[in-house]
Amino acid sequence: MRWNQRITIKDLPLYIGQTVTLPGWIQFSRKSSQVRFLGFRDGSGLIQALLIKGETPEEVFGLWSELRQEASVSITGEVAACEQGPLGVEIKVSHIDILGTGGDFPLGRKEHGPDFLHNLRHLWLRSKKQVALFQIRDQVIQAIHEFLWSQSFVKMDSPILTGTVGEDPKGLFKLDYFDLGPAYLAQTGQLYLEASIFAHGRVFCFGPTFRAEKSKTRRHLAEFWMLEAEMAFFDAQDNIDLQEDLIHFILNRVLERCLAPLEVLERDLAPLKRSLEPFVRLDYKEAVKLLAQIGPLLVDGDDLGATHETALGEHFGKPVFVMDYPKAVKAFYMKEHPEEPTRVKCADLIAPEGHGEIIGGSQREEDIDKILARLAEAGLAPETYDWYLDLRRYGSVVHSGFGIGLERLVGWMAGMHHIRECIPFPRMMERLTP
RNA sequence: UCCCCGAUAACUCAGUUGGUAGAGUAGGCGACUGUUAAUCGCCCUGUCGCAAGUUCGAGUCUUGCUCGGGGAGCCA
DSSP: OOGGGOOOGGGGGGGTTSEEEEEEEEEEEEEOSSEEEEEEEOSSOEEEEEEETTTSOHHHHGGGGGOOTTOEEEEEEEEEEOSSSSSSEEEEEEEEEEEEOOOOOSOOSSOOOHHHHHHTHHHHTTSHHHHHHHHHHHHHHHHHHHHHHHTTOEEOOOOSEESSOOSOSSSOOEEEOTTSOEEEEOSOOHHHHHHHHHHHSEEEEEEEEEOOOOOOSTTOOSEEEEEEEEEETOOHHHHHHHHHHHHHHHHHHHHHHOHHHHHHTTOOSHHHHHTTSOOEEEEHHHHHHHHHHHSSOOOTTSOOOHHHHHHHHHHHSSOEEEEOOBGGGSOTTBOBOSSOTTBBSEEEEEETTTTEEEEEEEEBOOOHHHHHHHHHHHTOOGGGGHHHHHHHHSSOOOEEEEEEEHHHHHHHHHTOSOGGGGSSSOOBTTBOOO
């Protein structure tokens, strides 16, 4: 049988009354005197398999002691309708082949601490909630690609090894690169995307990003996946409109296709549905005024901290764009505000429920002299950016872009407290294995 | 880098004024006619993170170290 003709668990509702053979793993087992139950998983779904005394052959019934959690087995049996379970079917076992034994699987069905779970991440991924979480992550990734490709974006992968320092000379992972001295793991693909818009108009990249910051919070990882998009002839307003449409598209997709995984994770859907409304758009100065009333106080000119973000998210109960920050707290490539030269045309999107900033974006400065001045202020060597400055020398245009932290986005939608669970193998300050 | 908290059975934790450790879960055996974290009975499980100090005596008090958790800053 060809691979694509195999029967898997998700197909079983179509096979009621028929006998099928399925390979998979035992998720759990329970028994009473007359009936024994196996939770059986094959990657496409989870189903309950029954061994019934007097009905199931004795030699199969006698295999019980070997049918331990995470043993791999091939099960043959008749598919029957049943009330319980998401698929509404179960399988009455007539034969079992043991493929691989289970042993004492270290993860039980009870509570475990984060350190223990992360040390066993390679096994933890098999558990029900983790399976649900990565189904959601996968849908988010698919939705991002679908939306952007449907809007004429071209995927232009950016380099991971880079010699140019992106924005922050600190916080970079450094390594030796042949005879050329130090190389760095990319913190952003933005400058490369800016180069690409002149060829393709609208581009994006989506890949791992590395930050050597010694961050120990539930919102930070040393390695995370970032979607970055860059658009020619988009001003700050267009940029925000696009971001809002993209997030709405992803959210609709998750609410359409991920209801079962969201239920497994016990995600309250009300805040997600509320986020289908238009997002709040708040000028930085309005944010300062609002925070003066609702607290915590934000000093005019300072960057927002985590507590400010949480307060704004709680106040509105849906995502909030905070726009046009002070120039001093933002990167050199952001476009100077035409009316207020102390500010830049940027926006961060803050997710509700304490999930913090999930998008950072801006219109880019297209005036080469202003960029040179900003580089000098920041103490960055202009010759390092010579190729980037070429983009302003040859056909410079209005353009904008943004970056989305995938794990933060997934963490918000799935309602995860900590984003370290939202990536298969998290890389943090004190954790490099598995 | 800074602040706070923690480390006791395979896991999650309790452990009183300092007197050599206990529960639940997991595991083993048994019971139970359909279980959903099943339930019930019995049994098993210890370098109390490491090192030093105080003391007749330290899981408990002191110091140092290691590891972990939460938060800040930075950012996505």
